[in-house]
Amino acid sequence: MRAGVLAGSLGVSTGCYTTRPLLGVPDPGVQVVAVMNDRGRVAMSDSLGPSVDRVEGTAVDRRGDSSVVLSLSRVRYINGNETKWNGERLRFDVSSLRGFQERRFSRARTTGLVALTVGALVAFVVTRQLVSGGNGNDNDGSGPPVPPQGS
Numbered sequence: 001m002r003a004g005v006l007a008g009s010l011g012v013s014t015g016c017y018t019t020r021p022l023l024g025v026p027d028p029g030v031q032v033v034a035v036m037n038d039r040g041r042v043a044m045s046d047s048l049g050p051s052v053d054r055v056e057g058t059a060v061d062r063r064g065d066s067s068v069v070l071s072l073s074r075v076r077y078i079n080g081n082e083t084k085w086n087g088e089r090l091r092f093d094v095s096s097l098r099g100f101q102e103r104r105f106s107r108a109r110t111t112g113l114v115a116l117t118v119g120a121l122v123a124f125v126v127t128r129q130l131v132s133g134g135n136g137n138d139n140d141g142s143g144p145p146v147p148p149q150g151s
Contacts, residue, residue, distance in 0.1 A: 019101040025068050025094060026059040031103040034070065040096025047090055051078040056103065060089060067093050 019033055026032045035054045036044070044052060057070035070092060072085035 017103050019103050022100040022102040024100075025062050025065050026100055026102065028059050028061060030059045032057065032059055032070070033101040033103055034068075034092060035098040035101070037096060037098045040092065043093070043096050044090070048075055049077070049083075052076070053078045055090075055092075057085070057087075063091075065094060067091050 022030070022032065033054050033056050036052050041050070041052055048055070052075055054076050055070065055072055056074040056076070057072040059068055060071050061069040068091070069089055071087045071089050073087070075083045075085060077083075
């Protein structure tokens with residue numbers, strides 16, 4: 001059961017966001033995914049490790065259109081592995097990035113995911129007969145009557 005709750009909460013936390021291309025350098029406070037180019041992978045390898053594909057985080061500062069400081073939450077590598085970060089700040093030159101995508105919370109996706117999860121949970125409970133509709137009497141009518149307790 002715990003695994004189901006964990007999987008559901010993970011789905012809600014990751015599945016309820018959408019990304020869309022962002023033109024230009026993000027303003028402070030915007031959640032972004034920054035996609036690295038080859039130049040950026042080389043330039044940031046000492047800070048992020050080799051073969052970084054993209055970084056996720058929140059823009060905290062920008063220097064015109066030439067660079068942006070991100071508070072990082074995740075780094076994804078070309079091989080698909082990810083590393084969670086805890087808000088460490090790094091400056092990225094815009095020339096080291098292929099571009100930005102804005103990451104936004106999706107109310108519609110969240111509603112759909114919650115409805116699907118609740119429906120699956122109800123179906124699970126009903127098909128496993130985890131909810132009893134009886135009156136507490138164990139007599140199902142197939143055997144001799146069971147006398148009431150306390151008599």
